[in-house]
Every structure is written in C-alpha cells, then in structure tokens.
Amino acid sequence: MTGERRTAVVIGTGLIGASLALALTADGWTVHLQDRTSSHARVAAGLGAGVLDKPEPGVVDLVVVAVPPAAIAAVVRQSLQTFPAATVTDVGSVKAGVLDALWDGDADLGRYVGSHPMAGSQHSGPVTAHADLFDGRTWVVAPHRRSREESVQDVLALVRACRAREVVMDVDDHDAAVARVSHLPHLMSVLMAGHLTAVPTSDLLLAGQGLRDVTRIAGSDPGLWQQILSANATAVLAELRAVSGELAGLIRSLETGTTTGELEEQLARGVDGTRRIPGKHGAAPATYHQVVVEIPDTPGALGRLFAEVGAAGVNVEDIAIEHDQAREIGYLALSVAPEQADDLLATMRAGGWSVGS
Ligand SMILES: NC(=O)C1=CN([C@@H]2O[C@H](COP(=O)(O)OP(=O)(O)OC[C@H]3O[C@@H](n4cnc5c(N)ncnc54)[C@H](O)[C@@H]3O)[C@@H](O)[C@H]2O)C=CC1
Ligand SMILES: O=C(O)C(=O)Cc1ccc(O)cc1
Structure with a gap:
C-alpha cells in the first residue's frame, strides 16, 4: 500500500x-x-x-x-x-x-x-x-x-x-510448468489413493506417514480438479505419457527380476528429483531432519510441546500429524534443520516425551 x-x-x-x-x-x-x-x-x-x-x-x-x-x-x-x-x-x-x-x-x-x-x-x-x-x-x-x-x-x-x-511469467509457459509440478503430481496422488479402495482395512492399519504424504492431495474436491485438468489437458497428457513410459520400464525391470538397470536408475532419479524441489521463498532445496514425537491423549499436550520447543530456540520448518488408529495415539513429525535436530531430540527427551527420528 x-x-x-x-x-x-x-x-x-x-x-x-x-x-x-x-x-x-x-x-x-x-x-x-x-x-x-x-x-x-x-x-x-x-x-x-x-x-x-x-x-x-x-x-x-x-x-x-x-x-x-x-x-x-x-x-x-x-x-x-x-x-x-x-x-x-x-x-x-x-x-x-x-x-x-x-x-x-x-x-x-x-x-x-x-x-x-x-x-x-x-x-x-x-x-x-x-x-x-x-x-x-x-x-x-x-x-x-x-x-x-x-x-x-x-x-x-x-x-x-x-x-x-x-x-x-508468460501464460503458456505457466500452463506447461503447472502440468509438471502440480497437475501430474495430483494425478499420481489420485492413482495411489484410488488404488487403496481395493485394499483390505486390516492392511491399511499398517499405513505409515509415507502413504499419507503421497495421498494427501488426492482428498481435494474432484469437481474442481476435473475443471483444472480439462482446462490444461494437452500439457497434462504429455506428462502422463512420459510417466506411463517410466512405469512400463519399472514393470519390465521387476518382471525380469533385474534389480540393477531400470529399477536402480529410477530409484536414483527419485532421490535426485526430491533434491531439486526448492524450499519456501524459492530458496535452495533444503533437506530437513524429522523428529517424531508421540502425543499422549491428554488435554494441552500439544500446547506444552510447542512451548518447550519454542523455549529451546528450535526453529520448526514444518509439522505433520499422524494418527495411529489401532493404538489411538498421535504422532507429531517436526522438521528442523539438520544442525538443530540433536537440540530438539535432547529437549524432547528432557521434557519426558517419547521420541524417534
Ligand atoms: N484449492 C487450491 O489449493 C487452489 C485453488 N486455486 C484456484 O482458486 C480458485 C478457487 O479455488 P478454491 O478456493 O479452492 O475453491 P472453493 O470451492 O473453496 O471456493 C470457490 C468459491 O467460489 C464460489 N463460486 C462458484 N461459482 C461462483 C460464481 N459464478 N460467482 C461467485 N462465486 C462463485 C463458490 O461458492 C465457492 O465459495 C479455483 O479457480 C482454483 O483453480 C489456486 C490455487 C490453489
Ligand atoms: O495442497 C497443495 O499442496 C497444493 O499444491 C494445492 C494447490 C492446488 C491447486 C493449485 O493450482 C495450486 C496449489
């Protein structure tokens, strides 16, 4: 202003x-x-x-x-x-x-x-x-x-x-870019989450944070996404075709039982790809360390935890909450810069929290 x-x-x-x-x-x-x-x-x-x-x-x-x-x-x-x-x-x-x-x-x-x-x-x-x-x-x-x-x-x-x-940015460049970084990822998440509809509930109880990470955006409004994807169909199709070739390569690799070659290459490319995603503010990609804290089902537990983290001067970059439905407890995954991970672990242990990393 x-x-x-x-x-x-x-x-x-x-x-x-x-x-x-x-x-x-x-x-x-x-x-x-x-x-x-x-x-x-x-x-x-x-x-x-x-x-x-x-x-x-x-x-x-x-x-x-x-x-x-x-x-x-x-x-x-x-x-x-x-x-x-x-x-x-x-x-x-x-x-x-x-x-x-x-x-x-x-x-x-x-x-x-x-x-x-x-x-x-x-x-x-x-x-x-x-x-x-x-x-x-x-x-x-x-x-x-x-x-x-x-x-x-x-x-x-x-x-x-x-x-x-x-x-x-130019309009067409924008649409091509979001097909790669937003629309294809959305469809991958949808494919994975949709696949879960045929998985027995007893298997789903074993689900960890990884499954939640790759399926979160699949929970978005299907009506909105139908409109987004049909508005950008040409660019999204090109990305889908490329990824379907890569999927076929993975299938071939497992069919032939060779764990080197295609499978090895794709796993390594996956690691490279995650490292290319920039951090907030367009900063260089950051690799954070995660500390996972068990949250007891008691009033005010989360508030006390954040107060202790703040008092220790630890800068939390991201948080994720996971529920273990079988044990009826929650976990809080705190992402911090690697150099702060030991401080955070020590603070949590000193406060009597049950932690892993
Ligand atoms: N959801 C997301 O994460 C993102 C969405 N967008 C874009 O933002 C736009 C809005 O998305 P959301 O806020 O997520 O959707 P939303 O469903 O939360 O909100 C859309 C609102 O528009 C109203 N609406 C529909 N037609 C209308 C009309 N003709 N006149 C007046 N109001 C009307 C609806 O009643 C609703 O309140 C979409 O175009 C979407 O592509 C952009 C970035 C992120
Ligand atoms: O939830 C997320 O992580 C998103 O990436 C949301 C999103 C949805 C649609 C867009 O056009 C842009 C961003």
Whole structure:
C-alpha cells in the first residue's frame, strides 16, 4: 500500500478467496466479499476477511476472482464491466483458456492480468482459510500483450500483501510448468489413493506417514480438479505419457527380476528429483531432519510441546500429524534443520516425551 486505503472486491470466498481476503484486510485494504453461495461470504466475513456490503463501483481498485476454473472468464468479463476503474485478476490454476475466452468479446482487457498462487490445500470453502496461506509461497503473475503496466503493478501489490513470492511469467509457459509440478503430481496422488479402495482395512492399519504424504492431495474436491485438468489437458497428457513410459520400464525391470538397470536408475532419479524441489521463498532445496514425537491423549499436550520447543530456540520448518488408529495415539513429525535436530531430540527427551527420528 502506498499510504491511501485501497478497496478490493473478492468474488468467490472459498479457501483461496477467503485466505487472500484475510491477508488484504490485515494489510489495511477495505475488502468487499461476494459469493454465489451467500453462506460462504458470511463465513469469510465472520473470520474477519472483509465486509458484505456492496461497494460503490467507481471506488474499487482491485477485483480478485477466486471462483472455480469454468466460471472464471464470465466473472472476469462481468467484473471489468461492473467496476470501470478496477484492475481485475483471477487466481485460477490454468491461465490460457481464460484469456482465450476473454479475447472473444469487447471487454476492456488492459485492466485484466491473470495470476495463480502456488499454495492451497486439499480443503475447500472458507472454513480452513487463513491469512498466512501464501506466506513465502510462489504466486505467478501472467500478464498478456495488452495488460496495462498499472494493472500489473496492482496485482503485484496483491501478491506482496499476501507476503508471497512474485514470479512474472508468460501464460503458456505457466500452463506447461503447472502440468509438471502440480497437475501430474495430483494425478499420481489420485492413482495411489484410488488404488487403496481395493485394499483390505486390516492392511491399511499398517499405513505409515509415507502413504499419507503421497495421498494427501488426492482428498481435494474432484469437481474442481476435473475443471483444472480439462482446462490444461494437452500439457497434462504429455506428462502422463512420459510417466506411463517410466512405469512400463519399472514393470519390465521387476518382471525380469533385474534389480540393477531400470529399477536402480529410477530409484536414483527419485532421490535426485526430491533434491531439486526448492524450499519456501524459492530458496535452495533444503533437506530437513524429522523428529517424531508421540502425543499422549491428554488435554494441552500439544500446547506444552510447542512451548518447550519454542523455549529451546528450535526453529520448526514444518509439522505433520499422524494418527495411529489401532493404538489411538498421535504422532507429531517436526522438521528442523539438520544442525538443530540433536537440540530438539535432547529437549524432547528432557521434557519426558517419547521420541524417534
Ligand atoms: N484449492 C487450491 O489449493 C487452489 C485453488 N486455486 C484456484 O482458486 C480458485 C478457487 O479455488 P478454491 O478456493 O479452492 O475453491 P472453493 O470451492 O473453496 O471456493 C470457490 C468459491 O467460489 C464460489 N463460486 C462458484 N461459482 C461462483 C460464481 N459464478 N460467482 C461467485 N462465486 C462463485 C463458490 O461458492 C465457492 O465459495 C479455483 O479457480 C482454483 O483453480 C489456486 C490455487 C490453489
Ligand atoms: O495442497 C497443495 O499442496 C497444493 O499444491 C494445492 C494447490 C492446488 C491447486 C493449485 O493450482 C495450486 C496449489
């Protein structure tokens, strides 16, 4: 913000819309919330994401369209008409189709700049929204050949208000990239989780964190993903074909009983691939050490644990919670920089916690 209080309208107050509205409000913007499902806008307002009244159209600086992909182009077009001075952006997961649809017509496209926050979760709706969702995450801004520079700057202001890391990118390059880093991984997770539907429950009781790691995103809204994948079908198909060749290689390798060659190579490539994923803020890939703590089923246990970790000055990079349904206990996996792992283990043991790593 540059001193004056700016006004935004967020259309679609589900997970992404409500989260960015919370961040904009925290940054000092006046935020008006709109949703086809009025209860979603009411919940978002109840969380402190903004107000429900309609703004004077001429005072709106920025409209953020956070509706499902198939509805985006129509809502962007309508917003360009309704708010004559506003920059309009959307947060859809695929960019080219929206732009193609907008070229057909007489919309004032100079004020439209697409964008895409590379953060979210498997949950939908405003209930799990939070202002920190985009903190340190990448947010792609994808101008087109007629985008006005002031509108690009308005969208960059949104990204900064959400404390995300801006990456300005061409629309088609964006769609090819997300096919590789988001859409194919989503389908791999879906394949794995779908395969579990035929697995006996007694086998599932043996599941560890690895299975939860690879299946988490498969729990996302299938309707949303149907729209995302069909909007980016060409790029996703190319990735799926490549991976199906690699899968065939693995099958051949196990059929012939040779553990060297293809199998060995693919396992090594897997290790290389994990090392290439950048950390938060686009930092060099980090390898964290995990310390797993058993959480007793007593009130306040988690709070006490975090207080002890904080008092020890250990910086936790990530957490994951796992439930052992058979024993009815929980585990907390704390990821820390390798040099802090010994301190954390010692702190936990001194506090009487049961730990592993
Ligand atoms: N879920 C995720 O992790 C991410 C999603 N996105 C994109 O963000 C957009 C929103 O996704 P979510 O927040 O996850 O979905 P969501 O389902 O949580 O929220 C969508 C909201 O839009 C409302 N809506 C639907 N059609 C509407 C219309 N025509 N006018 C007004 N409101 C309408 C729905 O009632 C709902 O409240 C999608 O385009 C998605 O591709 C982008 C990054 C991450
Ligand atoms: O939950 C996660 O880890 C995600 O990666 C969520 C996500 C879903 C859709 C997007 O277009 C971008 C991010």
